Amino acid sequence: xxxxxxxxxxxxxxxxxxxxxxxxxxxxxxxxxxxxxxxxxxxxxxxxxxxxxxxxxxxxxxxxxxxxxxxxxxxxxxxxxxxxxxxxxxxxxxxxxxxxxxxxxxxxxxxxxxxxxxxxxxxxxxxxxxxxxxxxxxxxxxxxxxxxxxxxxxxxxxxxxxxxxxxxxxxxxxxxxxxxxxxxxxxxxxxxxxxxxxxxxxxxxxxxxxxxxxxxxxxxxxxxxxxxxxxxxxxxxxxxxxxxxxxxxxxxxxxxxxxxxxxxxxxxxxxxxxxxxxxxxxxxxxxxxxxxxxxxxxxxxxxxxxxxxxxxxxxxxxxxxxxxxxxxxxxxxxxx
Amino acid sequence: xxxxxxxxxxxxxxxxxxxxxxxxxxxxxxxxxxxxxxxxxxxxxxxxxxxxxxxxxxxxxxxxxxxxxxxxxxxxxxxxxxxxxxxxxxxxxxxxxxxxxxxxxxxxxxxxxxxxxxxxxxxxxxxxxxxxxxxxxxxxxxxxxxxxxxxxxxxxxxxxxxxxxxxxxxxxxxxxxxxxxxxxxxxxxxxxxxxxxxxxxxxxxx
Numbered sequence: 272x273x274x275x276x277x278x279x280x281x282x283x284x285x286x287x288x289x290x291x292x293x294x295x296x297x298x299x300x301x302x303x304x305x306x307x308x309x310x311x312x313x314x315x316x317x318x319x320x321x322x323x324x325x326x327x328x329x330x331x332x333x334x335x336x337x338x339x340x341x342x343x344x345x346x347x348x349x350x351x352x353x354x355x356x357x358x359x360x361x362x363x364x365x366x367x368x369x370x371x372x373x374x375x376x377x378x379x380x381x382x383x384x385x386x387x388x389x390x391x392x393x394x395x396x397x398x399x400x401x402x403x404x405x406x407x408x409x410x411x412x413x414x415x416x417x418x419x420x421x422x423x424x425x426x427x428x429x430x431x432x433x434x435x436x437x438x439x440x441x442x443x444x445x446x447x448x449x450x451x452x453x454x455x456x457x458x459x460x461x462x463x464x465x466x467x468x469x470x471x472x473x474x475x476x477x478x479x480x481x482x483x484x485x486x487x488x489x490x491x492x493x494x495x496x497x498x499x500x501x502x503x504x505x506x507x508x509x510x511x512x513x514x515x516x517x518x519x520x521x522x523x524x525x526x527x528x529x530x531x532x533x534x535x536x537x538x539x540x541x542x543x544x545x546x547x548x549x550x551x552x553x554x555x556x557x558x559x560x561x562x563x564x565x566x567x568x569x570x571x572x573x574x575x576x577x578x579x580x581x582x583x584x585x586x587x588x589x590x591x592x593x594x595x596x597x598x599x600x601x602x603x604x605x606x607x
Numbered sequence: 608x609x610x611x612x613x614x615x616x617x618x619x620x621x622x623x624x625x626x627x628x629x630x631x632x633x634x635x636x637x638x639x640x641x642x643x644x645x646x647x648x649x650x651x652x653x654x655x656x657x658x659x660x661x662x663x664x665x666x667x668x669x670x671x672x673x674x675x676x677x678x679x680x681x682x683x684x685x686x687x688x689x690x691x692x693x694x695x696x697x698x699x700x701x702x703x704x705x706x707x708x709x710x711x712x713x714x715x716x717x718x719x720x721x722x723x724x725x726x727x728x729x730x731x732x733x734x735x736x737x738x739x740x741x742x743x744x745x746x747x748x749x750x751x752x753x754x755x756x757x758x759x760x761x762x763x764x765x766x767x768x769x770x771x772x773x774x775x776x777x778x779x780x781x782x783x784x785x786x787x788x789x790x791x792x793x794x795x796x797x798x799x800x801x802x803x804x805x806x807x808x809x810x811x812x813x
Contacts, residue, residue: 310779311771311776312669313667314667314668314669316661316662316663316665316667316751317662317666317751317752319662319688319689319752325687325690325731327733330732330733396687396689396690421693422729423723423724425730426730
C-alpha cells in the first residue's frame with residue numbers, strides 16, 4: 272500500500288475529506304437551486320397567434336345572445352324610436368327595421384330558449400369583425416350576422432334572415448380557425464351583386480332573363496313567387512296588369528368563405544309589385560287588408576307595393592349559385 | 608501557525624461568508640413566501656390611469672397569476688394582447704414592467720396621453736370582473752398569451768397585487784437556508800482551533 276493510501280486512512284485526513292465533501296455538497300445544493308429563472312421557471316412569453324378567430328365559441332355565443340335580445344326590443348320599438356334601432360341594428364337589419372310599424376308582420380322573437388349556435392367568427396385581429404350564428408325560431412332556421420366596427424364598439428345585428436325549407440349550409444371552417452371574408456368574386460363563380468341582379472331578373476314579371484348560368488331559380492322561394500304571380504295575373508284577367516321588378520341593393524353585401532372554397536353570401540333586393548287597371552276596368556277595388564294598408568279602397572291608376580328582400584345565397588367556386596334563404600319585408604304601399 | 612493551517616482557516620472564513628448569504632436569503636424568502644410559497648407583489652400608488660399587465664409579466668411562468676384589486680369601482684378584463692392594445696390606442700396607461708423582490712413591489716411605466724374612450728362597452732374580454740371595493744381574478748396559462756387591463760372608475764385604484772404561488776418555493780428557500788447553514792458550519796469548523804492540535808501543543812508541558 273502506498274504512503275498516500277496510508278494517509279487516507281488517517282482519522283485526521285478522513286475528517287478533512289468529510290469537510291471538503293460537505294462543502295462541495297453545500298455548493299452543489301446552492302447551484303442546484305439555480306438562478307432565479309430556474310427556480311421560478313421563467314421563460315419567454317408565448318407569441319400571440321393572430322390568424323385564427325379572435326374569440327372562443329362561448330364568448331361569441333354570449334355576444335350573440337346579448338345582441339339578439341336587444342335586437343328583439345329594437346324591432347318591436349315604435350316608429351319614432353329610431354335611436355333604439357340604430358343602437359343595436361346596422362346595415363341590412365337596420366334597413367329592414369326602418370319600416371312603419373303598420374307594415375311589420377307578426378314576427379316571432381329572435382331569441383330562443385336554446386343558446387344560439389355560433390357557426391363562424393371572422394379570422395384575424397382587424398376590424399370590422401363578424402360573427403355568423405344560427406337560431407331555430409318556430410321551426411325555421413335563421414342565420415344572423417353580427418358586426419363590430421372597432422375595438423370599443425359593441426356588436427350590432429347586421430342581418431337576420433330565414434333559411435328556405437329543405438336547404439342547408441355547406442360546412443364552414445372550424446370556429447377556432449376563423450372564417451375569411453370573400454371580396455367581390457375572389458375564388459367564387461360570381462360576386463354577390465351579380466347573383467342578386469341575375470336572380471331578380473329571373474323573377475321579374477314579365478321576366479327580363481329567361482335562364483341564368485349565374486344562379487339557379489328552382490328554389491322554394493322562386494317557385495312560390497312564380498305561382499303567386501301567375502295567380503295574381505289570372506285573378507286580374509283582362510281587368511288589370513301585374514308587373515314585378517327587382518333591383519339589387521348596391522350597399523351592404525357580405526360573403527364568408529366556406530370550407531370547400533365556396534361562399535355563403537348575404538345581400539338585399541328591392542321589389543316593386545305594380546297592379547294597374549286596364550282601360551276596360553278603369554278602377555281596381557282592393558281587398559280589405561290591402562285597402563287598409565294603402566289607405567284607399569280602390570285605385571284608378573295603379574297600386575304599388577314596395578318590398579325589401581334579404582337574401583342568403585351559396586356561391587360555388589364554379590357553376591350556379593343557389594338561394595338558400597329569403598326574408599321579405601313590406602316597406603310601403605301607394606295607390607291612386 | 609503553519610501554512611496549511613493558515614490556508615485552512617482562510618478557506619473556512621470564505622465558507623462562513625459564502626454560507627451566511629444563502630442562509631440569510633433562504634430564511635428571509637421562507638418567512639416571506641410562507642408555507643404556501645406565495646409571492647405577492649404590490650403596485651405602489653396605482654392612481655387613476657388604467658393598469659395594463661402584458662404577457663411579458665403574465666405569461667413568463669407556467670403558474671396561474673392571481674390579480675387582486677382594491678378600488679371603489681373598477682373593471683378587470685382579460686383579452687388577447689392585440690385586442691387590448693387596440694382598445695387602449697394611445698391612451699394613458701400604467702404598464703406593469705416587472706417585479707422587485709427586495710420590497711415585493713411591481714414596477715411600472717406610464718405611457719400614452721389622454722383618456723381611453725368607451726371602455727365600458729368593450730365586448731372583447733375573455734373574462735371580465737367588476738370590482739366594488741375589492742375583487743380578484745385568476746389568469747391561467749392555458750389561454751396564454753393574454754393581457755389584463757384594469758380600468759378604474761372615477762375614484763381611481765387603491766391597490767393592485769399580483770400573486771404567483773408555488774409551494775416548492777418555500778421548500779427551496781428552506782434548502783437554500785440549510786445549504787447556507789451547512790457551508791457556514793463547515794467554514795466554522797475549519798476556522799476554529801482544532802482540539803487535537805491544541806492537545807498536541809499542550810503535551811510538552813504535561
